[in-house]
Amino acid sequence: MRPTPWLVSAASVMGGRHARSVTDCQDSFATHQDADTLVLACADGGSRARLARTASSLAVTLTVNRAADEARRMPPDARDGRDQACVAEVAEHWARHLDRVTRDVVRGFRGAAAAMASSLPDRHGYGLAEWGTTLTLVVVRRPWLGAVAIGDGFVVTRCGAEQFDLLLPPDEAPAHRPGPAQGPGPAPRTGRPHRTAPGTGQRWASRFDEPGRTVFVTSRGAEARARRVVARLPDLTGVVVASDGLREVGLVHERAQAVRPFARFFTPLFAHADQAAEDDTYLARLLAGERIAARTHDDKTLVVAVERA
Amino acid sequence: MSVFDDFDEMFGGSADPTDDIDLHPGTYHRRVVILLIDVSGSMRFAEKGTRPIDELNRSLRAWLPDIRRQGEGPLRAVEFAVVTFGGDGVRAVTGDPRRPEAELAEDGGVFVPAAELDLGDLTASGTTPMVEALEFALRLGDRRVEHLADRHGLQTGQVRLILFSDGAPNDELPADAWRSVADLIATRRRQRRLLFLAFGAPGADEEILRTLATDRGYIPLTDLDFAALLDLVLVATSADDPYTAVWEQADWDAEGDAAEDAAEGDGAGSRGRRP
Numbered sequence: 001m002r003p004t005p006w007l008v009s010a011a012s013v014m015g016g017r018h019a020r021s022v023t024d025c026q027d028s029f030a031t032h033q034d035a036d037t038l039v040l041a042c043a044d045g046g047s048r049a050r051l052a053r054t055a056s057s058l059a060v061t062l063t064v065n066r067a068a069d070e071a072r073r074m075p076p077d078a079r080d081g082r083d084q085a086c087v088a089e090v091a092e093h094w095a096r097h098l099d100r101v102t103r104d105v106v107r108g109f110r111g112a113a114a115a116m117a118s119s120l121p122d123r124h125g126y127g128l129a130e131w132g133t134t135l136t137l138v139v140v141r142r143p144w145l146g147a148v149a150i151g152d153g154f155v156v157t158r159c160g161a162e163q164f165d166l167l168l169p170p171d172e173a174p175a176h177r178p179g180p181a182q183g184p185g186p187a188p189r190t191g192r193p194h195r196t197a198p199g200t201g202q203r204w205a206s207r208f209d210e211p212g213r214t215v216f217v218t219s220r221g222a223e224a225r226a227r228r229v230v231a232r233l234p235d236l237t238g239v240v241v242a243s244d245g246l247r248e249v250g251l252v253h254e255r256a257q258a259v260r261p262f263a264r265f266f267t268p269l270f271a272h273a274d275q276a277a278e279d280d281t282y283l284a285r286l287l288a289g290e291r292i293a294a295r296t297h298d299d300k301t302l303v304v305a306v307e308r309a
Numbered sequence: 310m311s312v313f314d315d316f317d318e319m320f321g322g323s324a325d326p327t328d329d330i331d332l333h334p335g336t337y338h339r340r341v342v343i344l345l346i347d348v349s350g351s352m353r354f355a356e357k358g359t360r361p362i363d364e365l366n367r368s369l370r371a372w373l374p375d376i377r378r379q380g381e382g383p384l385r386a387v388e389f390a391v392v393t394f395g396g397d398g399v400r401a402v403t404g405d406p407r408r409p410e411a412e413l414a415e416d417g418g419v420f421v422p423a424a425e426l427d428l429g430d431l432t433a434s435g436t437t438p439m440v441e442a443l444e445f446a447l448r449l450g451d452r453r454v455e456h457l458a459d460r461h462g463l464q465t466g467q468v469r470l471i472l473f474s475d476g477a478p479n480d481e482l483p484a485d486a487w488r489s490v491a492d493l494i495a496t497r498r499r500q501r502r503l504l505f506l507a508f509g510a511p512g513a514d515e516e517i518l519r520t521l522a523t524d525r526g527y528i529p530l531t532d533l534d535f536a537a538l539l540d541l542v543l544v545a546t547s548a549d550d551p552y553t554a555v556w557e558q559a560d561w562d563a564e565g566d567a568a569e570d571a572a573e574g575d576g577a578g579s580r581g582r583r584p
Contacts, residue, residue, distance in 0.1 A: 016383070047549060048550070247337075248333065248335075248336060248337060249332035249333050250332075250333065251333065252333060252335075253335065253337035254462070255461070255462025255463070256337050256338060256462055256463050256464040257337075257462075258337070262331070262332075262333040264330075264331035264333075265330055265331055265332060265333060268327075268329045268330045268331075269330055272326065272327065272330075282326065282327055285325055285327055286325075286327040286330060289325065289327065291328075291332060292332065294381075294382035294383065295332060295382060295383075295385070296383075297383055
């Protein structure tokens with residue numbers, strides 16, 4: 001059997017907060033790949049949601065299945081990667097496909113949660129409020145990558161040997177609506193991702209907003225508040241999808257906003273992934289290690305995909 | 310390979326190869342915590358041979374090193390200001406309290422990172438200027454949040470104001486002056502700018518503290534176990550939902566005490582009970 005083009009590793013580890021309350025890890029992840037498509041998904045159940053673990057697991061399962069189905073309908077690359085109009089057209093198709101996945105997942109999830117709530121005897125214990133979870137999705141069909149986040153997960157890409165970009169930051173505000181796909185040519189620069197001006201309907205974070213409060217799949221307006229980015233990355237060599245438990249250790253912040261990946265975190269992380277065997281547990285060891293546990297008591301999830309050599 | 314080889318591999322002393330993955334040292338947010346401590350004259354009256362103020366100082370000396378240690382880890386985003394109120398008036402006792410009031414909330418003022426929290430021994434005397442203390446603390450919290458946002462662009466979340474008292478306000482103010490500060494607190498709470506917890510020791514005016522903090526934020530203590538109180542303060546500082554977490558801890562403490570008391574045949578009370 002032909003090996004798949006990506007080597008994928010993933011781990012979810014319970015944080016100290018849940019260890020103290022004897023609650024299981026509320027993060028989940030799921031992946032899918034075939035000869036043409038890579039799908040990665042990660043979800044973080046809300047700490048106040050009684051069914052958080054179930055919710056995050058359902059979210060990633062629904063998402064990966066739906067995204068894999070939709071990926072087969074995503075357009076091939078532009079005939080001429082230098083033709084901006086062609087590239088823009090392909091990007092627009094990708095955006096519509098991702099929006100369809102988002103819509104179907106949100107509606108399917110809510111439907112499943114509502115059905116569960118109505119079919120179980122204690123309706124008050126299984127209502128929609130107990131199903132809070134974030135969701136972060138990446139779909140890769142080279143050279144294109146699409147990412148969607150509901151909530152505060154984030155996506156980092158590696159292009160070439162060591163060019164890292166925070167493709168989808170964990171912050172909902174300031175506004176980060178999807179821009180046009182990046183054209184052909186050099187890989188995207190490392191630095192601040194493009195942000196549009198306010199007034200596009202996105203909410204600015206208040207200084208009194210508690211860090212950690214975020215949008216859930218079950219939140220009102222979740223579809224409209226989903227953050228989506230589409231990029232053409234011909235020299236993509238690695239992708240990371242992560243839950244917000246790792247934002248403080250893996251991202252650089254300026255004025256409380258995550259602006260770029262912390263290179264000294266991601267360079268060795270990807271290097272490990274490049275060399276890892278299929279059964280390597282390095283991610284689980286990293287996330288469960290004392291250094292990260294001392295920094296954050298959140299549950300933590302990392303999904304790392306690198307191009308096979 | 311034996312099972313012991315597996316253990317060696319898992320727990321052996323050799324360095325983990327993931328140790329070369331650096332963690333970013335900074336933090337992107339700040340949690341502002343203000344402790345308001347009653348050091349009025351009642352804290353000098355010895356009960357069972359010990360003065361409460363001495364017990365408090367003893368417990369603080371044991372508690373502070375743990376706070377500083379946690380300030381290097383899970384409390385790295387927390388900063389404290391400690392304010393006492395008693396016969397010497399309302400005084401900040403952390404950082405540099407000698408500055409003009411308008412500068413106390415700036416960097417280098419009375420707010421210190423958890424990793425640097427330290428206090429000298431507290432002394433008790435005089436009346437209980439609780440209203441003045443609460444007004445001072447509210448101004449301090451507002452200014453600190455504003456300073457952190459404007460100067461450093463930091464997101465702080467709601468200010469956490471934690472009060473301990475064993476009495477009632479007796480500022481040199483009209484008897485119901487506390488109601489105006491209750492309104493200030495309620496407004497901030499409604500605007501999601503403030504989380505307020507009040508711990509009332511025996512002798513505290515429960516009606517006033519319960520009005521200030523609401524049933525949710527008022528925790529009545531049935532004894533002066535300052536070690537347990539400071540544990541609750543730590544929970545109130547570190548938990549995402551301090552109200553729920555403190556009540557869970559207080560109930561757990563109470564159940565543990567009741568179990569111990571039952572085992573020893575002693576019907577003595579326990580630390581805290583939900584109303």
